[in-house]
Amino acid sequence: MKLFDLTGKRALITGSSQGIGLSLAQGLAAAGAQVVLNGRDQSKLEAAAAQIAGAQVLAFDVTGHDAVRAAVDGFESEVGPIDILVNNAGMQHRGPLEDFPADAFERLLQTNIASVFHVGQAVARHMIARRQGKIINIASVQSALARATIAPYTATKGAVANLTKGMAADWARHGLQCNAIAPGYFETPLNAALLSDAAFTAWLEKRVPAGRWGQTDELQGACIFLASDASSFVNGHILYVDGGITATL
Secondary structure (H helix, E strand, O other), rough: OHHHOOOOEEEEOOOOOHHHHHHHHHHHHOOOOEEOOOOOOOOHHHHHHOOOOOOOOOOOOOHHHHHHHHHHHHHHHHOOOOOEEEEEEOOOOOOOEEEHHHHHHHHHHHHHHHHHHHHHHHHHHHHHHOOOOOEEEOOOOOOOOOOHHHHHHHHHHHHHHHHHHHHHHHHHOEEEEEEEEEEEEEEOHHHHHHHHHHHHHHHHHHHHOOOEOOOOHHHHHHHHHHHHHOOOOOOOOOEEEOOOHHOOH
16 A cells, blocks of 8 residues: 555654644554654653654644744754654633633644644745645644534634645645644543543533544544545645534534
8 A cells, every 4th residue: 555655754743742643643653654753741752752663752842933943943954854744732721701711712822723833834844845745734623613611722723724724725836735634522631521521421422423432543544644645636625533523413
């Protein structure tokens, strides 16, 4: 299956010390890519990297434009090209919109959407010079649907979907493919509060046609597809991996 072979490619995955990011890194590595794990906690990154043969770590804060640019430029100069970027870093904060803290809203904006711009731009500048590259942004079912208590998160994920389309509009002419994966409800640390809520799980099992939570390894195939030559003419696409929740009433 040469179309899906990532041998010789290097992938940077932001927010990859745990959860979806770590699982995507494992999937890309299994397809042949050398993976570079990113986060702010060096010790957590090293522990995660120990689970993946040949994994590298690159610690930086995705919300700082200058820090991102310095880290990416330095890596490209000292180590080598980043062929695949997965913008996965994200956070959640739940609360009624009328009482939602302004500082939490700002953190969501910086972590969930500004980071996609910062890292995407820094990496794309090098990809454009090489006239090839893959950018995969992690959106959400909340890119299309809203649910009470997470309106600001929903706003950021809607923005991720549209920024993905904008990236494709600007960068497809330079040989880049820019797409997004929109996960449904998955068993992750980000969803710990929901996972521990029996009533929510019962609602979810009725609402999702598949009748269950997703497992993070079920996102790996979509990521490998979008990172590989198999998606050479796919651009600006939002790929929902959600058990059917966005397809049904």
